[in-house]
């Protein structure tokens with residue numbers, strides 16, 4: 001096998017609580033991660049030399065800063081592997097959208113190169129490596145919907161309902177550091193048990209960043225009010241994307257017909273096993 005074409009799915013934070021702040025400034029979270037059957041696609045071809053090429057420019061992100069390239073280099077450094085890869089990234093997920101696109105691209109790169117380079121590192125090992133690239137990378141490596149604590153790296157697999165979602169992007173990029181740096185952000189939600197969160201169910205789930213993001217970004221506020229006219233709406237991560245759940249795909253698709261110019265929306269199904277792991281025959 002010398003080439004793989006694999007998905008890098010989006011994630012939603014179905015619930016996001018901020019329970020504290022660590023001494024290094026990072027915030028402690030409790031969150032429920034679930035994957036979507038929508039995302040980026042990567043094509044990776046093995047090279048016999050150590051070069052890593054990426055033929056897809058990504059806005060202002062320099063090639064060497066792209067999480068795909070950083071993931072490949074990290075794997076080479078960790079294992080001493082002398083092989084390389086030519087990588088093509090078909091980017092569909094918005095940057096700074098709260099859908100974890102960059103983290104998912106990194107995770108897909110780690111799993112794909114582990115195969116193409118015959119490294120046989122365990123998912124545990126790859127998740128620990130991925131954490132060095134970003135707090136959301138481990139859940140994409142592990143590949144199961146999860147209750148997460150810490151900065152999002154302590155993961156317990158869960159089975160969540162799998163509705164259809166409308167995901168709405170209001171056409172702007174939200175700065176995660178700006179949201180986490182906002183004085184008015186709620187940072188003291190008392191920790192709850194995973195059992196309680198699951199028992200209380202989706203209708204009670206909320207995102208502690210929501211009011212701050214709506215105040216800082218009027219475009220998110222406007223889109224939130226609009227989507228709420230169809231179904232109860234939530235923010236994912238620190239935004240900018242919003243989502244609502246529907247029982248039937250047709251109902252979700254009808255909402256898309258009304259989306260305003262300048263906004264982008266898609267319909268996707270929630271998945272408890274990542275489409276990446278389904279494609280690789282894991283689980």
Ligand SMILES: C[C@](O)(CO)[C@H](O)COP(=O)(O)OP(=O)(O)OC[C@H]1O[C@@H](n2ccc(N)nc2=O)[C@H](O)[C@@H]1O
Nearest residue numbers: 013025026027028134135136151152176177180237238
């Ligand atoms: C909020 C989530 O979307 C939940 O899934 C993620 O935890 C955000 O992860 P991310 O986009 O990968 O964010 P990073 O690039 O790691 O962090 C950007 C900045 O946000 C702040 N940050 C981020 C995550 C966190 N738990 N606490 C923080 O205070 C830090 O200032 C950090 O420098």
Ligand SMILES: Nc1ncnc2c1ncn2[C@@H]1O[C@H](COP(=O)(O)OP(=O)(O)OP(=O)(O)O)[C@@H](O)[C@H]1O
Nearest residue numbers: 066067095096097098099100101102103105136237
């Ligand atoms: N392959 C990549 N795809 C997207 N962003 C990347 C990539 N490589 C590096 N980045 C950088 O990482 C930043 C965060 O990207 P990402 O798409 O993961 O944001 P996000 O959806 O807001 O994630 P989160 O839900 O974790 O907050 C981007 O703004 C960009 O500067």
